Amino acid sequence: MIALKKLFAALSLGATLLLFGCYTVPETGRQALVLGSPEQEVQLGAQAFQEIRTQETVSNDPAALARVNRVGQRIAAAVGNDLPTASWEFVVFDSPELNAFALPGGKVGVYTGLLNLASSDDELAMVIGHEIAHVTARHGGERMTRAQILQGGGALLGAAADAKLSQSAANLAKVAYGAGANVVGILPHSRLQETEADEIGLRYAARAGYDPRAAVSFWLKMNQQNASKGAPAFSFLSTHPSGEDRIAQLNELVPQVLPLYEAATGRSGVIGQPNEIGRREIGR
Numbered sequence: 001m002i003a004l005k006k007l008f009a010a011l012s013l014g015a016t017l018l019l020f021g022c023y024t025v026p027e028t029g030r031q032a033l034v035l036g037s038p039e040q041e042v043q044l045g046a047q048a049f050q051e052i053r054t055q056e057t058v059s060n061d062p063a064a065l066a067r068v069n070r071v072g073q074r075i076a077a078a079v080g081n082d083l084p085t086a087s088w089e090f091v092v093f094d095s096p097e098l099n100a101f102a103l104p105g106g107k108v109g110v111y112t113g114l115l116n117l118a119s120s121d122d123e124l125a126m127v128i129g130h131e132i133a134h135v136t137a138r139h140g141g142e143r144m145t146r147a148q149i150l151q152g153g154g155a156l157l158g159a160a161a162d163a164k165l166s167q168s169a170a171n172l173a174k175v176a177y178g179a180g181a182n183v184v185g186i187l188p189h190s191r192l193q194e195t196e197a198d199e200i201g202l203r204y205a206a207r208a209g210y211d212p213r214a215a216v217s218f219w220l221k222m223n224q225q226n227a228s229k230g231a232p233a234f235s236f237l238s239t240h241p242s243g244e245d246r247i248a249q250l251n252e253l254v255p256q257v258l259p260l261y262e263a264a265t266g267r268s269g270v271i272g273q274p275n276e277i278g279r280r281e282i283g284r
């Protein structure tokens with residue numbers, strides 16, 4: 001009888017999850033289990049972003065800010081309705097960390113260490129596209145959901161639903177989106193999430209007019225950094241393993257998204273692209 005009750009409880013929980021927790025990931029169409037609403041995530045994202053801004057040194061370097069905004073806004077435009085809750089904000093943090101993150105609501109942070117490693121706007125676009133893809137796919141929400149189920153309690157998301165957002169929920173959101181140090185109970189991005197973010201991010205960047213081949217060159221550099229530094233010093237490198245597998249997968253993805261890049265750069269409205277200029281001249 002107890003077993004039967006447990007079964008019913010499990011079935012009822014399962015039904016609830018299916019009814020309220022199914023999220024269709026943009027671009028890939030994967031069905032993901034995400035409890036909590038996008039609005040909750042946006043609130044947590046904004047709170048976490050505010051905290052990070054007070055903890056880190058915000059850069060005032062006009063060139064760095066202009067660069068990150070230039071690339072970020074173009075990708076934001078390519079994301080479009082994939083993130084209807086977005087109120088975009090791009091911030092540069094003055095730190096040698098090889099780090100970047102995006103939080104729900106479209107809050108993006110890039111550290112100068114990573115900014116300097118990305119030697120072209122194309123490379124920078126691959127990182128920003130990848131991080132934003134984690135957000136549009138709600139990977140952090142998916143990870144928080146998994147942690148909640150593993151821990152068997154509703155306390156964390158319950159707290160998030162409360163009007164007074166608890167510190168623990170905001171911290172969880174930070175960690176879940178790779179913007180804070182890792183803690184026990186939250187696993188790094190799964191391999192599936194990483195591959196998915198690569199695929200979606202490449203599409204955003206390509207539609208924004210950035211060359212997807214830069215993903216390979218950038219992640220090769222990250223790979224070298226990883227190797228030279230031994231154990232990853234910060235969560236970005238631990239949640240974004242850049243091994244041979246990833247490079248091989250990127251090499252497979254690039255030809256698939258190249259047509260998007262070609263279409264974007266041949267389309268009117270994309271400024272400063274040689275293809276567009278060439279076409280105009282031929283047209284005249």
Ligand SMILES: [Zn+2]
Nearest residue numbers: 189194197240
């Ligand atoms: Zn990632």
